[in-house]
Amino acid sequence: MKISVGVSNRHVHLKQRDLRVLFGEGYELHNAADLTQPGMFKAEEVVTIKTDKAEIKNVRVIGPTRMYTQIEISKTDSYKLGLNPPIRNSGDLMGSEEITIIGPKGEIKTNGCIIATRHIHLTEEQMKYYKLEGKDSVNVLLPGVKGGIISNVYLRPSSNAFFELHIDTDDANAHMIKNGDIVEILED
Amino acid sequence: MKISVGVSNRHVHLKQRDLRVLFGEGYELHNAADLTQPGMFKAEEVVTIKTDKAEIKNVRVIGPTRMYTQIEISKTDSYKLGLNPPIRNSGDLMGSEEITIIGPKGEIKTNGCIIATRHIHLTEEQMKYYKLEGKDSVNVLLPGVKGGIISNVYLRPSSNAFFELHIDTDDANAHMIKNGDIVEILED
Numbered sequence: 143m144k145i146s147v148g149v150s151n152r153h154v155h156l157k158q159r160d161l162r163v164l165f166g167e168g169y170e171l172h173n174a175a176d177l178t179q180p181g182m183f184k185a186e187e188v189v190t191i192k193t194d195k196a197e198i199k200n201v202r203v204i205g206p207t208r209m210y211t212q213i214e215i216s217k218t219d220s221y222k223l224g225l226n227p228p229i230r231n232s233g234d235l236m237g238s239e240e241i242t243i244i245g246p247k248g249e250i251k252t253n254g255c256i257i258a259t260r261h262i263h264l265t266e267e268q269m270k271y272y273k274l275e276g277k278d279s280v281n282v283l284l285p286g287v288k289g290g291i292i293s294n295v296y297l298r299p300s301s302n303a304f305f306e307l308h309i310d311t312d313d314a315n316a317h318m319i320k321n322g323d324i325v326e327i328l329e330d
Numbered sequence: 331m332k333i334s335v336g337v338s339n340r341h342v343h344l345k346q347r348d349l350r351v352l353f354g355e356g357y358e359l360h361n362a363a364d365l366t367q368p369g370m371f372k373a374e375e376v377v378t379i380k381t382d383k384a385e386i387k388n389v390r391v392i393g394p395t396r397m398y399t400q401i402e403i404s405k406t407d408s409y410k411l412g413l414n415p416p417i418r419n420s421g422d423l424m425g426s427e428e429i430t431i432i433g434p435k436g437e438i439k440t441n442g443c444i445i446a447t448r449h450i451h452l453t454e455e456q457m458k459y460y461k462l463e464g465k466d467s468v469n470v471l472l473p474g475v476k477g478g479i480i481s482n483v484y485l486r487p488s489s490n491a492f493f494e495l496h497i498d499t500d501d502a503n504a505h506m507i508k509n510g511d512i513v514e515i516l517e518d
Binding site for chain 2: 216217218221229257259260281287288289290291292293294310311312313315316317318
């Protein structure tokens with residue numbers, strides 16, 4: 143089971159209300175580039191994320207807006223910012239860290255800061271085809287001199303999903319994996 | 331086979347001649363803290379490492395001086411610096427990247443910049459005891475939500491070694507592993 147890799151740099155998903163505060167009344171995100179997952183796009187807009195300890199500028203907003211604001215960072219980022227975010231699937235913000243987001247027109251202090259789980263986007267049909275039904279997660283073999291096997295790679299079936307493994311920059315850099323590399327889902 | 335983890339942040343080993351250029355004639359490193367490997371220490375001294383693209387300040391010098399100057403960085407650092415260093419065992423500087431090191435009294439441009447292989451320090455007796463003789467490398471199981479198995483963990487037998495797994499900050503952060511954590515060497 144070969145699968146291509148998408149490496150996720152730190153990024154922000156915004157709810158409509160927060161977009162308004164950060165970028166102004168009636169503002170709409172501008173699509174800078176479509177992402178591989180249908181309907182999702184890298185916005186032209188960037189924000190600054192900030193804690194008492196440090197800030198990181200030019201954090202990309204991913205569109206479209208969502209029902210919740212979510213800030214996805216790496217463990218490396220978390221040390222810099224002095225945060226200890228939980229490892230969470232997207233949308234599961236239980237215990238997430240609080241952080242300040244600064245836009246050109248305003249700022250918000252919000253919870254929603256997490257380190258995303260490693261995950262695979264796929265369709266229900268692909269779950270069947272690859273005999274993954276009933277599984278929550280799989281192990282994935284990453285090749286190379288700094289390769290290995292990553293565990294707890296969550297399956298995220300949805301209609302229209304593009305079949306792809308998403309890992310963060312820490313996982314990518316630790317294993318010397320780049321965007322678009324091909325890796326292997328392991329059978330039990 | 332349980333083993334404790336030492337996480338190596340970016341650091342520099344200096345040969346005597348380079349120490350002299352960076353810190354002045356007759357300069358000697360000051361021991362800020364002993365490292366777990368006998369005879370080695372974290373020096374009080376720090377340097378700046380620099381490329382055309384960026385610089386990183388406060389890079390720790392590890393003492394004592396060696397026969398060669400070696401700069402060990404992470405893949406994350408390499409992106410910041412615009413370098414593409416090879417993955418190498420300590421002392422194997424074939425194909426290493428060139429970088430500028432800046433000290434309080436001078437600067438040098440030198441090769442020797444690598445990303446260190448994952449490795450285990452152990453004695454010849456431990457090689458025998460753990461039935462690792464004849465092996466170059468092993469796989470190590472890292473526990474946790476972002477755990478997995480890291481491959482190509484090189485065995486580095488030497489007299490007086492302290493039994494410890496050394497990984498870089500990318501490997502540590504990707505797997506949420508901290509200094510002093512206990513992990514497991516896998517048998518074949």
